[in-house]
Amino acid sequence: SQTIHQWPATLVQPVGSPLSLECTVEGTSNPNLYWYRQAAGRGLQLLFYSVGIGQISSEVPQNLSASRPQDRQFILSSKKLLLSDSGFYLCAWSVSSGIRTYNEQFFGPGTRLTVL
Amino acid sequence: GQNIDQPTEMTATEGAIVQINCTYQTSGFNGLFWYQQHAGEAPTFLSYNVLDGLEEKGRFSSFLSRSKGYSYLLLKELQMKDSASYLCAVTADRGSTLGRLYFGRGTQLTVWP
Numbered sequence: 001s002q003t004i005h006q007w008p009a010t011l012v013q014p015v016g017s018p019l020s021l022e023c024t025v026e027g028t029s030n031p032n033l034y035w036y037r038q039a040a041g042r043g044l045q046l047l048f049y050s051v052g053i054g055q056i057s058s059e060v061p062q063n064l065s066a067s068r069p070q071d072r073q074f075i076l077s078s079k080k081l082l083l084s085d086s087g088f089y090l091c092a093w094s095v096s097s098g099i100r101t102y103n104e105q106f107f108g109p110g111t112r113l114t115v116l
Numbered sequence: 117g118q119n120i121d122q123p124t125e126m127t128a129t130e131g132a133i134v135q136i137n138c139t140y141q142t143s144g145f146n147g148l149f150w151y152q153q154h155a156g157e158a159p160t161f162l163s164y165n166v167l168d169g170l171e172e173k174g175r176f177s178s179f180l181s182r183s184k185g186y187s188y189l190l191l192k193e194l195q196m197k198d199s200a201s202y203l204c205a206v207t208a209d210r211g212s213t214l215g216r217l218y219f220g221r222g223t224q225l226t227v228w229p
Contacts, residue, residue, distance in 0.1 A: 034216070043120075043221035044159070044203065059216075090158055104149070105217055107158035 002027035006091050006108035013115055019064075019078040021111050023091030026072065031093040033074040034105065035066055038088040050074060051096060086115045118142045120220035122204050127226045128194055136189045136223045138204030149217060150178050150189045151203040159203055162189070191225075199227045 003026045013019060025031050035047040046059045048066035056066050063082050067075045074091055089112075092105040119141040128134040140148070147166035151159035165171055165180035165187060177190040189202055201222040208218065 036219075041221075044205075044217075044219040046216060046218065049216060088156075104161050104164065106161070110158050112156075 002093075002106065004091060004093055004106060004108040006089075006111050008111060009109065010112045011114070013081050013113065015083055015115055016080050019076070019081050019085070019113070021076040021089055021091075021113075023074040023076075023108055024072055025074075025093045028072070028093070028095070030071060030096055032096045033068060034092040034094075035074065035076050036090040036092065038090065040087070044090065048076070081115045083115050086113055088112050118206060118208060118218035120204055120206060120218060122202075122220040122223045124221065125224045125226070127228060129228050130194055130196060132194050133190065133192050134194060134225065136191070136202050136204075136225065138187045138189070138220060140185050140187070140204070140206050140220075142185075142206050142208045142218070144208040145182065146207045148178075148180055148187050149205040149207065150176075150187075151205060151219075153201045153203055153222065155200075162202075194227050196227050196229065199225060201225070 005024050007022055033050045036044045037047055038044050048056055048058055050056050050068045053068055053071055064078050088110050090110045091108040094105045122138045147164055149164050150162040152162050153159040162176055163171055163178035165178050168180055168182055170177055170179045175192045180187045201224050203222045204220040205217040
């Protein structure tokens with residue numbers, strides 16, 4: 001069975017500090033990978049998605065970047081955090097083979113980031 | 117772009133039926149998802165509709181009208197554990213295996229005893 005891991009679970013960082021959040025998926029190959037942010041009282045915002053190693057697409061301009069150094073590893077980074085980067089960060093994966101008629105996304109447990 | 121609207125909050129009593137509506141405007145529509153999210157947790161998949169009509173799954177049902185850009189999630193025999201945020205999401209990558217999801221802000225449902 002497939003599982004998705006995220007760490008850390010919670011993080012408190014000062015403004016201007018760097019960030020690295022990691023997501024790994026087990027039990028599947030060549031998944032589509034996604035990073036979302038959920039700010040308090042707001043919906044899930046798609047930040048980045050990836051269809052393969054080294055292939056990253058950004059949905060919105062921002063203070064963050066993403067990388068996919070391995071097939072099942074997705075990393076969200078920032079060089080200098082802003083207060084507005086606070087939120088609940090969720091990683092998700094979906095099947096990319098096209099066999100399924102729809103691509104349900106499976107979410108990791110999330111990382112709650114507070115920037116002070 | 118994608119525009120997805122759903123009510124912010126709803127309340128209901130245990131044992132009742134509640135209907136959560138979602139309207140959307142999107143190009144390349146390829147299906148609509150409903151997710152449940154308890155506070156502080158990740159969203160979990162409830163249902164998927166791509167064709168018009170009603171999909172029933174136990175106490176939960178989801179309806180889609182593509183011509184109206186409208187969906188609803190129907191929850192029957194409400195239980196306290198159904199208190200959660202319900203997220204409507206559309207996928208708009210027709211012909212692609214990508215499956216990006218665009219989410220509404222979620223409807224916070226509170227079930228009272």
